[in-house]
Amino acid sequence: MNSASGQEKITVRHFDPVRFMALVRKESLQAIRDPSTLLIALVLPLILLFLFAYAVSLDVRHVRIGVVLESPGATARTLADAFSGTLYLDVTYAYDRREIAGKLVSGELRGYVVIPQDFERHFAETGQPLVQIITDGSQPNTADFVANYTQGVIQTWAASFTETMSTPAVQLEPRYWFNPELASRSALVPGAIAIIMTIIGTLLTALVVAREWERGTMEVILSTPASVLEILAGKLLPYFVLGMLSTLIAAALAVFLFDVPLRGSLPALLVLSAVFMIPALGQGLLISSLTRNQFLASQLALFSGYLPAFMLSGFLFEIDAMPAPVRAITWLIPARYFVSSLKTIFLAGDIWEVFIPDLIGMATIGLVFFLIAQRHTRKSLE
Amino acid sequence: MYTAAIPPVSAATEHDKAAIVIDQLNKHFDNVHALRDLSAKIFYGRLTGLVGPDGAGKTTLLRILAGLLRPDTGHVTLADFDVVTNNDAIHVISGYMPQRFGLYEDLTVIENMHLQAQLRGMDTSQQTALFTRLLDFTRLAPFTKRLSGKLSGGMKQKLGLACALMARPKVLLLDEPSVGVDPVSRQDLWHMVQELTGEGMAVIWSTAYLDEAERCDSVLLLNEGQFAFDGPPGELTQHLRNRSFRLEAVGTQRRAVLAEALDLDSVSDGVIQGASVRLVLRVGSSPEQIQMLANRTGAQLVPVPARFEDAFIDLLGGGPGGTSALAEHLPPVELTTSSAVSCHNLTKRFGDFIATDNVSFEVHKGEIFGLLGPNGAGKSTTFKMLCGLLKPTSGEAHVVGLDLRRAPGIAKAQLGYMAQKFSLYDLLSVQQNLEFSAGVYGLGSNIRRDRIEEMISIFDLRRWLSVAPGSLPLGHKQRLALACALMHRPPVLFLDEPTSGVDPITRREFWTHINGLARKGVTIMVTTHFMDEAEYCDRVAILYRARLIALDTPDALKRDAASANCPDPTMEDAFIHLIETSALTDEIEI
Numbered sequence: 001m002n003s004a005s006g007q008e009k010i011t012v013r014h015f016d017p018v019r020f021m022a023l024v025r026k027e028s029l030q031a032i033r034d035p036s037t038l039l040i041a042l043v044l045p046l047i048l049l050f051l052f053a054y055a056v057s058l059d060v061r062h063v064r065i066g067v068v069l070e071s072p073g074a075t076a077r078t079l080a081d082a083f084s085g086t087l088y089l090d091v092t093y094a095y096d097r098r099e100i101a102g103k104l105v106s107g108e109l110r111g112y113v114v115i116p117q118d119f120e121r122h123f124a125e126t127g128q129p130l131v132q133i134i135t136d137g138s139q140p141n142t143a144d145f146v147a148n149y150t151q152g153v154i155q156t157w158a159a160s161f162t163e164t165m166s167t168p169a170v171q172l173e174p175r176y177w178f179n180p181e182l183a184s185r186s187a188l189v190p191g192a193i194a195i196i197m198t199i200i201g202t203l204l205t206a207l208v209v210a211r212e213w214e215r216g217t218m219e220v221i222l223s224t225p226a227s228v229l230e231i232l233a234g235k236l237l238p239y240f241v242l243g244m245l246s247t248l249i250a251a252a253l254a255v256f257l258f259d260v261p262l263r264g265s266l267p268a269l270l271v272l273s274a275v276f277m278i279p280a281l282g283q284g285l286l287i288s289s290l291t292r293n294q295f296l297a298s299q300l301a302l303f304s305g306y307l308p309a310f311m312l313s314g315f316l317f318e319i320d321a322m323p324a325p326v327r328a329i330t331w332l333i334p335a336r337y338f339v340s341s342l343k344t345i346f347l348a349g350d351i352w353e354v355f356i357p358d359l360i361g362m363a364t365i366g367l368v369f370f371l372i373a374q375r376h377t378r379k380s381l382e
Numbered sequence: 383m384y385t386a387a388i389p390p391v392s393a394a395t396e397h398d399k400a401a402i403v404i405d406q407l408n409k410h411f412d413n414v415h416a417l418r419d420l421s422a423k424i425f426y427g428r429l430t431g432l433v434g435p436d437g438a439g440k441t442t443l444l445r446i447l448a449g450l451l452r453p454d455t456g457h458v459t460l461a462d463f464d465v466v467t468n469n470d471a472i473h474v475i476s477g478y479m480p481q482r483f484g485l486y487e488d489l490t491v492i493e494n495m496h497l498q499a500q501l502r503g504m505d506t507s508q509q510t511a512l513f514t515r516l517l518d519f520t521r522l523a524p525f526t527k528r529l530s531g532k533l534s535g536g537m538k539q540k541l542g543l544a545c546a547l548m549a550r551p552k553v554l555l556l557d558e559p560s561v562g563v564d565p566v567s568r569q570d571l572w573h574m575v576q577e578l579t580g581e582g583m584a585v586i587w588s589t590a591y592l593d594e595a596e597r598c599d600s601v602l603l604l605n606e607g608q609f610a611f612d613g614p615p616g617e618l619t620q621h622l623r624n625r626s627f628r629l630e631a632v633g634t635q636r637r638a639v640l641a642e643a644l645d646l647d648s649v650s651d652g653v654i655q656g657a658s659v660r661l662v663l664r665v666g667s668s669p670e671q672i673q674m675l676a677n678r679t680g681a682q683l684v685p686v687p688a689r690f691e692d693a694f695i696d697l698l699g700g701g702p703g704g705t706s707a708l709a710e711h712l713p714p715v716e717l718t719t720s721s722a723v724s725c726h727n728l729t730k731r732f733g734d735f736i737a738t739d740n741v742s743f744e745v746h747k748g749e750i751f752g753l754l755g756p757n758g759a760g761k762s763t764t765f766k767m768l769c770g771l772l773k774p775t776s777g778e779a780h781v782v783g784l785d786l787r788r789a790p791g792i793a794k795a796q797l798g799y800m801a802q803k804f805s806l807y808d809l810l811s812v813q814q815n816l817e818f819s820a821g822v823y824g825l826g827s828n829i830r831r832d833r834i835e836e837m838i839s840i841f842d843l844r845r846w847l848s849v850a851p852g853s854l855p856l857g858h859k860q861r862l863a864l865a866c867a868l869m870h871r872p873p874v875l876f877l878d879e880p881t882s883g884v885d886p887i888t889r890r891e892f893w894t895h896i897n898g899l900a901r902k903g904v905t906i907m908v909t910t911h912f913m914d915e916a917e918y919c920d921r922v923a924i925l926y927r928a929r930l931i932a933l934d935t936p937d938a939l940k941r942d943a944a945s946a947n948c949p950d951p952t953m954e955d956a957f958i959h960l961i962e963t964s965a966l967t968d969e970i971e972i
Contacts, residue, residue, distance in 0.1 A: 008473035010470065
C-alpha cells in the first residue's frame with residue numbers, strides 16, 4: 001500500500017490471529033496489573049466461599065425454647081422432660097409463664113410451651129394432651145419449626161404413654177440421600193461456585209468493556225483495522241481462563257478444606273463450568289453493549305446477574321418452594337442449570353441425565369445473549 | 383534534531399492531489415445539527431489546522447474522517463477511499479489520536495507500541511527498526527519500561543503520536559493534541575508534526591488555541607458546525623490590517639483603561655498584555671477615540687500586526703463589553719493586612735517524591751497573581767496547600783494573615799475556590815447549586831436569599847434556574863461557577879485553570895469579571911495554561927521541578943527572554959526560555 005495511488009482495493013481480514021493474540025496479551029497484562037481485577041477474580045470468591053461454608057447455616061439446631069410447667073403432676077413432668085431429650089431444642093424451664101414471656105420479646109427464646117395447671121385432669125379425662133405453644137412470628141421459618149417440632153415431641157410423648165393401647169401399623173424411619181447429615185455446607189459450597197463464576201463472567205466482563213469506553217482506549221482500538229470479532233473475543237478469552245481458574249480453586253477448597261465430597265469426575269466439572277461461562281460472559285458482553293459507564297455496568301451486572309443467581313438459582317432457596325410465576329422465571333436464569341448440575345456432581349456423581357438438559361439450557365441462553373450483544377455492538381462510536 | 387524520522391509515505395506527485403475531500407457533509411445528534419453542509423479539501427504535505435471554540439464540531443468531524451462515525455448526508459473520502467463504503471481501508475491508511483490519549487495506562491510505553499504495531503498488522507522484522515526511529519523521534523527511548531499512566535501529559539501525547547504513526551499513515555488525524563500540554567512539550571509536538579508534513583503526510587491538527595492556527599499551512603475555521611474560513615491563516619488576518627493597536631506604558635491603570643476602552647463603540651476587542659492594553663478596532667472605525675484615551679492616560683498608541691485571534695473574534699462579531707456587573711455590585715474589600723496570601727518555605731513530600739520544594743512568596747491585596755509551570759511542576763500541589771486543601775509537610779501558608787494550619791476553618795471562610803472544569807453539581811439545578819454554595823458557607827437565611835437573588839440578576843441566570851448545569855452554554859456555566867465561588871464575598875479568590883477548554887469570547891467575558899473584582903480589591907490567585915492569560919496577572923510565579931524559578935511582572939519576564947533572534951518575545955517564549963535555561967537539558971519531564 002506504500003506506493004498506492006489510492007485506487008487499489010484494501011481488504012482487511014475479519015479474523016487475524018496476530019491481532020487477536022495482541023489483544024489477548026494486552027487484556028491479560030491489564031488483568032494481572034489491575035489490583036481490582038484480581039480482587040474480584042480471586043479474593044472475592046474466597047471470601048464468599050468462606051462465608052457460605054462457615055457463617056451461613058440453614059441448619060436448625062439448638063433452637064432456644066422455654067417450657068412452662070404450671071401443672072405440678074408427675075405426668076406433666078415426664079412431658080416436660082421429653083423436650084430436653086433432643087439435639088434440636090435447648091430448653092429453659094420455668095414454673096410461671098410471666099418468667100418467660102419477656103425472654104421471647106427480647107429474642108432470647110424463639111418460643112415456649114405452656115403445660116397448664118389442669119393438664120393432668122384434662123389428659124386423664126380425654127386422653128388428649130392440652131398444651132399451649134407460643135412462637136415468635138417475626139421469624140416465620142423458625143416459628144414453623146418450633147411449632148412443628150414441639151408438636152412432634154408431644155405426639156411422640158403421647159404415643160409412648162398410650163403405647164400399650166395401640167401400636168402404629170407403619171414405622172417411619174427417614175433416610176436422607178446424598179447429604180445424610182443434611183449439612184447445609186455440602187449443598188451451599190457447590191452452589192457458591194455458580195455465584196463466583198457469575199461474578200467473574202458477568203461483572204468483570206461488563207466492567208472491563210465499559211472501562212475501555214470510559215478511558216477512551218476503545219476509540220483508538222476502533223480506529224485500527226481490528227474487527228469487532230477480534231476485539232470482543234480478545235476480551236473474553238482471558239476472562240474465560242480466569243473464570244475456569246477460579247472454579248478450580250473453589251472446587252479444590254470445597255473438597256480439601258470444607259470436606260464437601262466430589263462424587264462426580266473433574267473433567268465433567270470442567271465441561272459444566274466451561275459451558276456455564278457462555279451465558280455468564282455473554283451476559284457481561286450484553287451489558288457492556290448497553291452502557292459505556294462502569295458504575296452503571298456494575299449495577300446492571302449485580303441486578304441482572306448476581307442477584308438472580310443468588311436468589312433464583314436454587315442455590316439458597318429451593319425452586320420447588322417458589323410460587324409458580326417465580327418458578328417460571330427461574331428457567332431464564334443460567335445459574336439455575338449450573339447449580340442443579342453442581343449439586344449433582346458434588347453430592348451424587350456424574351449423572352448425565354441431569355447434566356445434558358442443564359448444558360443445553362446454559363448454552364441456549366448463552367447463545368441468545370451473544371446474538372443480542374453482537375447486534376448491538378457495531379464498529380462505530382454511536 | 384529529528385532527522386531519523388518516518389520514511390516518506392507518498393510520492394511527490396501526490397502533493398497536489400487532495401488527501402481528503404469533504405463534500406456536503408451533514409451530521410445530526412438527536413436535535414443538534416452538529417455539522418452543517420461542510421465542503422473542503424485537505425492536501426498532502428500540509429499541516430491543516432482545524433480551529434474552533436469548544437463545541438464547534440471539531441471532534442465530530444475528525445471522528446467521521448477516522449471512520450468512527452457515519453455522516454448523515456454527504457460524502458467524505460480519504461485517499462480516494464470512502465469513509466462509509468470502504469471503512470476498513472480508512473483504518474489502514476489513517477492514523478488517529480483522540481483527545482484523551484487513548485493509551486492503556488497499565489501497559490508500558492513499549493507494550494502500548496507493540497499492541498498498536500500488531501493491530502496494524504506489521505510484521506516483527508519491520509517493528510524493531512521503526513520502533514527505534516519512533517522512540518528517537520519522540521525522545522521516549524529512556525522511558526520504554528515505564529507504565530504509560532505514569533508519564534507526564536506531554537509524554538503521553540508524544541506516545542499517542544508514536545502509536546498513531548505506527549501504521550505509516552497517509553493521513554494523520556490529531557484531536558487537540560496540545561490540550562493539557564505545557565509550552566515546551568507543545569513546541570516539541572509542533573516540530574515533529576512539521577517534519578511529518580515535510581515528508582508528504584497530510585496532517586490535521588485540531589485546536590482551540592488560536593495562536594496555533596497561525597503556525598498552520600492552512601486553516602479550517604469551524605464555528606457552530608460551519609466552516610467560517612478555509613485558507614492560509616495570513617489571508618484572514620489581512621482583513622484586520624491597521625486595526626490592531628497597543629496602548630503602551632499604561633501601568634497600574636491598565637484594568638481601568640481596558641474596561642473603558644471596551645465600552646467605546648469603536649473598539650471590538652481588547653486584552654491586557656503586561657503593562658500594555660491591546661485593542662482591536664471595529665471594521666471602518668478610526669483610531670480617534672482610542673487616541674484620545676491614550677492622550678488622557680498618558681499612554682502611547684502603537685499599531686501592531688494583527689493576530690489570528692483578532693480575526694476570529696472579529697468574525698464572531700467582537701468581544702464582550704468592559705464593565706463587569708458583578709464587580710459593580712460588590713463592596714470594596716477591606717483588609718487589615720496588606721498581604722492577602724503568603725507562604726514561607728512551603729514544602730510537600732509524597733513519600734520520596736518532592737512535589738513542592740521550599741517555595742516562598744507573598745501576594746498583596748488586590749493583586750492578580752499567576753502560578754505557571756509545566757505539567758507536574760507542582761502547581762496544583764502548591765495551589766492546594768495555599769487554599770487549605772492539602773497539608774504542607776513543612777513551612778507555613780497564610781490567607782489574610784490567618785495560619786492555615788492553626789485556623790483552617792476561619793481561613794477557608796476568607797477564600798473562594800473555583801476548581802478545574804467548574805465542578806458544579808450536575809444532578810442539582812442551577813438554583814440548587816446556588817443554594818448549596820450559599821448554605822455550605824453558612825450564610826444566614828436572609829443574606830442567603832439576597833445574595834442568590836443578586837447573583838441571579840448579575841449573571842443573567844434567571845431563565846436557566848431549573849435546568850442542570852451540564853446543559854448550560856459554556857459561558858453561563860462559567861458564570862454560575864464564579865457565582866458559587868463568590869457567594870460569601872471572599873476577599874481572596876482561587877482559580878484553578880479557570881479557562882481551560884473555553885472559547886476566546888467566553889474567556890474575555892471571564893477576565894472582564896476578574897479585572898473588575900481586582901479593581902474592587904479582591905485578591906486573585908490563578909493557575910493557567912494559556913500563556914496570553916498570564917499577561918493579565920500583576921505578577922507571575924513560575925514553578926519548575928517543584929521549585930520557584932522566577933517571580934516577576936509579565937513584562938520583566940518577557941524582557942529577560944529577549945534575544946537577537948527574538949527581540950519581542952511573547953509570554954510563551956519567555957516561559958520556554960526560563961524552563962530551558964533552568965533545565966539545561968531536554969529531559970524535562972520526570
